[in-house]
Amino acid sequence: MGGSALFETYNRAPLRFERGEGVWLYTESGERYLDFAAGIAVNSLGHSHPHLVETLKTQAEKLWHVSNLYEVPEQTRLAERLTDATFADKVFFANSGAEALECAIKTARRYHYAKGNPERYRIITFEGAFHGRTLATIAAGGQPKYLEGFGPKVQGFDQVPFGDLEALEKAITEETAAILIEPVQGEGGIRPIEADMLARLRGFCEKHGLLLIYDEVQCGIGRTGKLFAYQWSGVAPDIMAIAKGIGGGFPMAACLASDEAASGIVPGVHGTTFGGNPLAMAVGNAVLDVVLEEGFLDEVKRKSLLLKQSLASVVDEFPEVFESVRGSGLMLGLKCRMPNGEVNLAFRRHNFLAVPAGDNVVRLLPPLNVTDEEIRIAVEAIRDAASDLALPARKAGSAA
Numbered sequence: 173m174g175g176s177a178l179f180e181t182y183n184r185a186p187l188r189f190e191r192g193e194g195v196w197l198y199t200e201s202g203e204r205y206l207d208f209a210a211g212i213a214v215n216s217l218g219h220s221h222p223h224l225v226e227t228l229k230t231q232a233e234k235l236w237h238v239s240n241l242y243e244v245p246e247q248t249r250l251a252e253r254l255t256d257a258t259f260a261d262k263v264f265f266a267n268s269g270a271e272a273l274e275c276a277i278k279t280a281r282r283y284h285y286a287k288g289n290p291e292r293y294r295i296i297t298f299e300g301a302f303h304g305r306t307l308a309t310i311a312a313g314g315q316p317k318y319l320e321g322f323g324p325k326v327q328g329f330d331q332v333p334f335g336d337l338e339a340l341e342k343a344i345t346e347e348t349a350a351i352l353i354e355p356v357q358g359e360g361g362i363r364p365i366e367a368d369m370l371a372r373l374r375g376f377c378e379k380h381g382l383l384l385i386y387d388e389v390q391c392g393i394g395r396t397g398k399l400f401a402y403q404w405s406g407v408a409p410d411i412m413a414i415a416k417g418i419g420g421g422f423p424m425a426a427c428l429a430s431d432e433a434a435s436g437i438v439p440g441v442h443g444t445t446f447g448g449n450p451l452a453m454a455v456g457n458a459v460l461d462v463v464l465e466e467g468f469l470d471e472v473k474r475k476s477l478l479l480k481q482s483l484a485s486v487v488d489e490f491p492e493v494f495e496s497v498r499g500s501g502l503m504l505g506l507k508c509r510m511p512n513g514e515v516n517l518a519f520r521r522h523n524f525l526a527v528p529a530g531d532n533v534v535r536l537l538p539p540l541n542v543t544d545e546e547i548r549i550a551v552e553a554i555r556d557a558a559s560d561l562a563l564p565a566r567k568a569g570s571a572a
């Protein structure tokens with residue numbers, strides 16, 4: 173420690189990548205890694221996708237930034253494409269997931285304020301949630317390790333055990349404004365919320381006049397095989413935060429809302445300097461060009477099945493290492509029997525990149541355009557790594 177000029181926020185892997193191409197990353201020394209981390213579900217179309225590169229270059233030569241004092245045509249176009257494809261009528265563009273969540277939280281509170289109920293500001297979340305690292309979003313996520321040492325927790329967040337609907341209904345009071353959940357928990361360990369549970373949450377919202385907020389920062393933009401994960405259930409929210417995959421690697425995010433839910437937001441009450449700038453909007457539109465192409469999401473579903481079935485057989489083969497495979501689309505988790513950090517490290521030794529998550533899970537979040545051949549190589553690397561990890565245990569077993 174102390175050798176770097178950077179904040180010591182990360183224990184970084186000793187890897188330096190110089191360039192990327194599709195699902196592959198190349199180090200300075202020319203070694204290649206198969207990237208199933210994809211910048212934590214950000215590089216939705218892999219590295220250096222020709223359409224994204226071309227779009228960014230073309231836009232860079234025209235206009236970078238003007239602020240939201242003026243109309244930004246690409247912003248309007250992206251908003252229309254997102255509203256056409258979802259429950260939403262309105263979109264606010266931001267730069268990061270946490271910012272999109274801040275907008276979602278503010279929109280929900282303003283809704284009740286504008287209806288004459290300023291006391292309704294509290295938001296209920298599930299344990300294991302992750303909504304970002306701003307002061308409000310660490311309060312929403314409720315994880316002690318992220319809250320510790322940062323002063324009083326931002327007021328107005330109530331947390332209930334994951335999936336405990338009884339506790340959730342009990343937590344609703346006259347001050348409750350909304351329920352905020354990830355349809356598939358990402359950092360929490362690839363934990364999906366079943367369709368019937370979403371329907372019951374929707375029911376609570378109708379009954380008690382609450383807004384339903386989805387955090388699809390990680391599970392959105394085709395990750396689960398539908399454009400948005402909630403579309404598997406047909407249970408629409410009132411507000412939704414998205415980020416990560418929509419920019420394909422360019423920082424951008426958005427908060428989507430119905431007209432009704434956004435009714436408290438009027439000129440001057442919320443804003444951003446960088447959000448919705450022409451560079452980000454051009455790239456966001458380019459990502460949608462590909463993801464919304466006829467058949468693209470069907471391919472994600474097909475490849476998901478291929479990967480999941482192959483993983484299931486590796487899980488069966490190495491019960492010392494893995495307990496199960498879960499998740500949907502190309503958002504899969506390997507629940508480990510060994511510490512997930514060790515498993516992830518063993519993957520890396522086989523030039524395979526994944527991401528640890530909560531609940532002792534290793535996440536596989538490949539670019540959505542991963543090929544069958546790359547899936548085969550990935551499964552081979554996982555099998556080889558598992559074999560390395562299982563070997564000492566098996567030797568000890570046979571000696572006994």
Ligand SMILES: *Cc1c(COP(=O)(O)O)cnc(C)c1O
Nearest residue numbers: 268269270302303304358389390
């Ligand atoms: C990553 C993530 C966030 C935070 O996004 P940032 O861009 O890091 O602020 C919020 N919610 C979910 C579900 C995420 O996965």
